[in-house]
Amino acid sequence: MTAPIAIRRLNAADPGFNKHLDHLLSWESVSDDGVNERVLDIIKNVRERGDAALVEYTQRFDGLAVNSMADLILPRERLELALTRITPAQRQALEVAAERVRSYHEKQKQDSWTYTEADGTVLGQKVTPLDRAGLYVPGGKASYPSSVLMNAIPAKVAGVPEVVMVVPTPRGEINEIVLAAACIAGVDRVFTIGGAQAVAALAYGTESVPPVDKIVGPGNIYVATAKRHVFGKVGIDMIAGPSEILVVCDGQTDPDWIAMDLFSQAEHDEDAQSILLSPDAEFLDKVAASIAQLLPTMEREAIIRTSMETRGALILVKDMEQAIEVANRIAPEHLELSVADPDAWLPHIRHAGAIFMGRYTAEALGDYCAGPNHVLPTSGTARFSSPLGVYDFQKRSSIIHCSAQGASELGKSASVLARGESLTAHARSAEYRIKN
Template identity: 85%
Template sequence: MTVSTAIARLNAADQDFARHLDHLLSWESVSDDAVNQRVLDIIKAVRERGDAALVEFTQRFDGVDAKGISDLILDRARLELALTRITPVQREALEKAANRVRIYHERQRQDSWQYTEADGTVLGQKVTPLDRAGLYVPGGKASYPSSVLMNAIPAKVAGVAEVVMVVPTPRGEVNELVLAAACIAGVDRVFTIGGAQAVAALAYGTESVPQVDKIVGPGNIYVATAKRHVFGQVGIDMIAGPSEILVVCDGQTDPDWIAMDLFSQAEHDEDAQAILVSPDAEFLDRVAASIDKLLPTMERAEIIEKSINGRGALIQVRDMQQAIEVANRIAPEHLELSVADPQAWLPQIRHAGAIFMGRHTSEALGDYCAGPNHVLPTSGTARFSSPLGVYDFQKRSSIIFCSEQGASELGHTASVLARGESLTAHARSAEYRILNEKGN
């Protein structure tokens, strides 16, 4: 196998840099008409025929010889069995990672609050966990037990009563690590279904699959399209694009380290994006040489090659200040600050899903066991989105209690504003409660 890279070289000083950068970053998860219609047909079938449709689609798409829905349900005992089937080293790693993820997310938990005004009016917020969350997990060889931990544990920390996991098992291929992770994370029910049909089942419920309040977890284009269509019926986490990494380096980190950090995202798929920004042109050359040297040693070399050649870049900037400006422009999913004093630059970072500080903090640690969530905004959405967290599984209700005096005082203000909007019933409802006055 012959692999080679021709990674793009950009310079922020070039007049057309902005245009080239925009082109490099452009990516849209667009479902064509055929995919969209197929997903709509699947959702319709699941809504109309429930379990029977799930069995039929699982037989057709996953090649699973299921006689009925009972063949697609895994009980808690099966998850516990998976713990005995993985190696002790694997179990220890899963448990250590789960513990770190749990400790981190426990700090995110929000509590209800209230305050009382001088006239006795009470205002506040009641924080309540979702009743039930659905977790989509890719199946077969493309299985990610780490994603089970990252999605299920925040839900459990939030207080979600029931976490329902769906995971396809193409041709009956069960991933024991995924099931073991589900056991450790406290998943309550597992169905071996996938695709748009699994999303539809979670959103609308069937005879066997319970309807959930929110669906989280990554999937292919059919899963993403289905999540778009059921949003509103249920909540969703996000529509995730390809994985991304942006490394900002001052030129003093080992170039082999940086090359491998870029590979760590490029190996996900051909559309993944890996970018290095540095003011040191000679360092960019050394990293390019490391890429060429290390690429043939990678198991997923062909995927990395296509990713690096298609969407990767080495960007030269004027100085570190401009490097930070470029980073904020890109708003990456993963940002590595591979510099001498990352803390000094942190206040200037405005847009990033996760920030990895210093030369020794590889993005891979965040994917598996550091503690923060690895479900992150992609495709520039870090400008307005946040990592998945406990707050995604909690909802907030406003609390308003008016004392007699408070209702009277607020009634004057509400009356003026309501009549200004020509909403007379609003105004009179407030006016009835004004002391010593009656609404007319």
């Protein structure tokens, strides 16, 4: 007989609510000393020994009998072959998703711009794509073709000439739909390597793996730790925590829908977080009943149960105003506004990675094919971070072109400010251009 599920119930009116909420939300995505030490050793080894280190780590960690890097490179023809090996339905779904993701991200593309002042001085901004981007994709059975689309397509829309993908194939397990997604997304080169060693290879380059300018894509604690260590040598997207969903509901949505929306994040892993806010206590009871009824039907029942019991919550709030206040405090990765008039509440949302409007917009649609990116800030970082986008693969350079008159006028102000900072060479450099 299935054991009943015990989900935390909180009331925002309770005196200790804020303390309980802080405890619920707390998450430290930091490595222990052992992981940190092993990652640093791997990075050092890859920097010093290049391909040879990659081959050895692949033999050791992925259980593959490879002899050289030639065994770890997938040509474009192999990606095209994968397209023929997946089902027609899978190929169509990938193509629909890719087209929607591409269409959405094309609207994010920034162009260079300039303007000319009255004295002829030209100011502006030059927008340039990165030369090369690296995409990390989890491998084996736990792989995600949707992540390939969400990471590679914005890079291509930005104009990045070369996207390099690394994907481990533990025990020789190759996920055909991941390779098909890479083909559709326009990935240029694929290496079947993973872990911290793949991150190090992308950051510093080896004889076979070219160094990239930015590394994006999800991975385990070793991958996340490696990304943290190579940041500065290369850019990274973010250090992501567990997946999260926060549902704000007025009590009028089908409770089975809400329960399944909560499950959609909880099934990722045991550390994922699913929270429901509602001013309707009776509705919270109905959702709890739906959770208990639907949980035994889920393939990942054990994972969902652990996630819901350890990090999930059903929270009673006084009204919708308080629900929005708590939502902004949580700053969730995914926010569902499952209410009658979501547009009325949207202006009050300040912190969220992605906002799903209305009763019909399941968060799962955003994970796959709605169009916006599913790489989102987690663990409250939506307070200062944004979804992955085209802008993450573009650089912006300032343009300053002074006319003689403009240099003369600006030089007067620059001279005063430079001498105020005791930087005489700055001042004199500007003063040379001042007309007497």
